[in-house]
Amino acid sequence: AQSATQLDSHVSVSEGTPVLLRCNYSSSYSPSLFWYVQHPNKGLQLLLKYTSAATLVKGINGFEAEFKKSETSFHLTKPSAHMSDAAEYFCVVSERSAGNMLTFGGGTRLMVKP
Amino acid sequence: DVKVTQSSRYLVKRTGEKVFLECVQDMDHENMFWYRQDPGLGLRLIYFSYDVKMKEKGDIPEGYSVSREKKERFSLILExxxxxxxxxxxxxxxxIGSGNTIYFGEGSWLTVV
Known part of the structure; x- marks a missing residue:
């Protein structure tokens, strides 16, 4: 069975400092991995996705994530946080053996201090 | 741009009422899904549909049903x-297919009193 575990439910950073949101996954086969962002009272927007091509994936708004099979991790990073990055972030895993169903992590709320 | 539209953003219903949540997408997608989102639990799949009139239970289908009479419309029903x-x-x-982006609607906030 597939799963996504987000290691921190809340992360707080100062504006201009790096962001690290951690996600470990479990999957029987080669998974597809996604990061979605949800701003207050909004739906989910895709930040980036990994689908077995390059292990370092660049997304929108300066975010990127690295797929590390040996560590079963897919952490999301950004060099410099902006106030507008404050939102909830979800790590998502999908594998073909599960019918490409998405399994969501519990979410990480990112707070950005001025 | 893909649009997934949920017609009701905020609803308040009474216990025992029948509730319909409607969803329409405009990109001819085969797969449609209903999730519920609760603090600390992330998103949990209720039902999904991979074609008209086809439906499959997700992780938490109890108390819900769905209807997909047309490809673009997927309704969630609380009986x-x-x-x-x-x-x-x-x-x-x-x-359909591995690794395809999933597009979400903006959500429907349901309060049952």
């Missing part, structure tokens, strides 16, 4: 609403 169904409901759609 008899209960207070533990107070939640945010998200509809999503995607093309």
């Amino acid at each position: 008899s609403a209960s207070t533990n169904q107070t939640s945010m409901y998200l509809c999503a759609s995607t093309l």
Whole structure:
């Protein structure tokens, strides 16, 4: 069975400092991995996705994530946080053996201090 | 741009009422999904549909049913609403295939009193 575990439910950073949101996954086969962002009272927007091509994936708004099979991790990073990055972030895993169903992590709320 | 539209953003219903949540997508996607989102639990799949009139149970189907009479429309039905169904409901759609982006609606906030 597939799963996504987000290691921190809340992360707080100062504006201009790096962001690290951690996600470990479990999957029987080669998974597809996604990061979605949800701003207050909004739906989910895709930040980036990994689908077995390059292990370092660049997304929108300066975010990127690295797929590390040996560590079963897919952490999301950004060099410099902006106030507008404050939102909830979800790590998502999908594998073909599960019918490409998405399994969501519990979410990480990112707070950005001025 | 893909659009997934949930017609009701905020609803308040009484316990025992029948509730319909409607979702429409405009990109001819085969797959459609209903999730509920609760604090600390992330998103949990209620039902999904991979074609017209086809449906499959997700992780938490109890107390819900769905209808997909047309490809673009996927409805979630609460036959008899209960207070533990107070939640945010998200509809999503995607093309069939591995790794395809899933597009989400903006959510429907349902409060059952």
